[in-house]
Amino acid sequence: MLLSKLPLGAAALRVAQRRGAAALCSGALSDAAVLDKLASGQMAFHKLEAELGDPVRAMRLRREHLASTFGAGAHADAIRALPSDALDAAGFYGQVDGACCENVIGYVPLPVGTIGPYKIDGKAVYVPMATTEGALVASTHRGARAISASGGATTELLADGMTRAPALAMPSLKAAAELKRWLEDPASLDELNLAFKATSRFGRLLAVKVGIAGKYAHVRFKCFTGDAMGMNMVSKGVNKVVESILEKYPGTQLLGLSGNMCTDKKPSAINWIDGRGKSVAAEAILPASVVASVLKTTPAAVARLSVHKNLIGSALAGSIGGQNAHASNILTAIYLAAGQDPAQNVESSTCLTLCEEVPAATPGGESSLYVSCMMPSIEVGTVGGGTALAAQAACLGIMGVKGAGETPGANSQQLAKIVCASVMAGELSLLAALSVNHLVSAHMALGRRDRK
Template sequence: MSVREFQPLFTWGFKFHRSQFLVPLLSNNVFMSGNEAVNSGTSAGGWAGDALSEMLQNELTEGQNVVRAEAQALRGAEAAKGAMLDQAAELAANKVPADHCVAMGADEVEAPAGGVRPLEVISQLPTSELSDAEVLALVVAKKIPAYKLEKVLGDCARAVVIRRMHLETLGVELETLPHEHIDYAPIQGACCENVVGYVSLPVGTAGPLLLDGTEYFVPMATVEGCLVASTHRGCKAITLSGGASSELLADGMTRGPVLRMPSLASAAELKKFLDDPETFAAVQAAFNSTSRFARLESVQVSVAGRTVFARFKAFTGDAMGMNMISKGTKKALELLQAEFPDMIVVSVSGNYCTDKKPAALNWINGRGKSVSVEATISASVVSKVLKTSVDALVDVNISKNLIGSAMAGSVGGFNAHAANIVTAIFLATGQDAAQNVESSNCITLMEKTRDGDLYMSVTMPSIEVGTIGGGTHLQAQSANLRMLGVKGPNRDVPGSNAATLARIVAATVMAGELSLISALAAGQLVQSHMQHNRSSQNLAGAAATASN
């Protein structure tokens, strides 16, 4: 008879420890320790103490053997890893003969046969003939810069592994940072340098969102519980009410170099030159010559003493366009330099663009895509789906988003949480996440119609998105763009894919605004966040605290 036959007795939370364990033996509702039962000679069930002791000892011995084996394997792996890193460091100092190298499993490093491999030798060999440990030794010895591993090895994945090994020799803990199961080739030279792994983010979908007659399931990458669920509710309310419609009001990326002239008079002359339609045409031609898609639309000039700020604005097709417009601006500045030899280009970016910083200029004049979206939400949907009333929504929106933001001196922040939705979509679709600063400029408006329904709109003057370039070509981000039907350039109507993405961003922001303001109007915000951000145990604790 095995002790396993008494498994129900061991499901009450007791754990075995060597020579000290508990066996729940019911005898007049009194528990006896396993050692006491054995020493007494009989168990509460009448079994001989020796037999019970033998069964328990067998169970313990089996478990201890498994634990010992696992511990030994773990110690072996750690020792091998440490030996490999020590070996690389010593090899960098020419101390280790090649036949003393240590094998390392999946990232196995094996020394070539034939004795010592000093740095002078391995540094002359192709990296394809070197083990990972030898390449690491060259990195440690500063023969190969760590940031050049991809170029030197011609293998991005191997470069990541060796760079991680190098950092481990410096005491950096990277074990739990993922680095496998990803294609690093598209990242090289485009998205990131000194790559050691990646951060995985959960992606949820909100929708369907009916926009301009098309339904979209919008991908959102976030670690904020409740965000996707709330936005999804807003999408439902919009779709049930007939959907939203959008308008693209303007489309042009900007770059604002800062120029210095000899005097205020010469600065004024430069401004006149750029303001004159005839001379502007020459600047425009120079700018447009740098790209098949970039088309200069305007140059806005401001003067501060002898310093000139020129804000070049150009259509950039389906690309977000920063590189494109920078290239065109440089060419235009060459023409201006020929006309004004004393002009000094202080910087191709003079913060007059304005990129990745709050600025009234972007709020007033726009940057990237300027989009406005509207929808009418029926009173019944407001009541049944959003659990509030039209009057309450209008009141909260005016008090919070308009008056509250004005009292705070906000620039472009006349909304509840546009940045939440913008950033989540940006991360999911490979946009420049730092551009959420200006892309989140938004004013949310709500009013009650004559029929008692809710009319709402969001206007966002500076959404900066692209469907080519940047991180849009990475596998996961490409998949999310395909989900929206806007992956890559639109060959028939250049720029329309990026414009559609901007419209989707604005419409999803409206869905998020609608749901959050409804939660505030109904007093649901704290409860919903506790439900989606915390465990039920924490929720109960918060409720108990709130009741005190």
């Protein structure tokens, strides 16, 4: 059928015509020839659909190019394991049963894109993102490209501890205060750990903080959970500790294993200040020449906007942990791809983004842009929950963090670092676009295809 006969809107018709013309030019190329052009940089990775005029072929060749980039090994196997054409229904629903969902009636497909290669702590990483928001992957990839061209992102793990905070009713205020003093005494930690560690091979109690409201005590336990995100592990361990408390303090009642001082899936100052899960920071320094060539702006413009948007605007809004441009966007897309709990984006995406112009080190030299993100509550795991599903496990494999690490906690900590560095890339790209008013044009080009 001729393109002009297709029931398309004007914008979609133009896209189809361009792709049709591209197909006439590129359709004669064999798969091997396309892969050679990708490897040599003669064909743009993100323009395969337009170049080939065939989105299915573009997807398959992009996968093969990524797999060949990794060579033989687990990363290449993970690329090929990510479902693309057909669902293994028996395998998928078998993995879901008893672990991930109840009353199952089907599944919702989400497209998965990648950013990278992104240089994080000296290593090239590809990061899968599952989203239906046009321009998000492209924008984050742009930020990652700019950072990588400037030497890469540096990350640091600042803390690691999942929390659970049961609510207890004590006989009196005096008893509640006595409980607080005992639980917060460092000398009590070993005794509490005897009960906690009886429920887990990897979990251990790290710290205890008690909030008092009259005779009621809310006890916030912070625990190490290895490579698991750890809510179930911590709940079991804390439940055992509470049993020992009830024995030690007769008349105490457990009102609920979670009393909201944890705090899970709700914004809170305690997570912002004390952290929950992994607390991670990332930074990068970009020369003005890279900012201009890749991000189409200047260090001064990005830094100025960051102050007024991320700091002043968020202060006027009374935001808790919202001192950022759109951290939740990137984090949630990675969570969906990697089998994390997407509802935990509420506290996990709290982020402080800073940008500042660094003056030239020598007369006549160029200035630089310093960018950093601090995320105190990234709640991730590489074992348990949705990480066991084939597609999500493949995405973890692409990042090199599938399953348990040789050192307990190493894989989940690395995943948190990747999340923070990726958020920084997305933050940088959006701030750059806003600083020169490119946001609308980018979304119109990448996220508003006419389907009439």
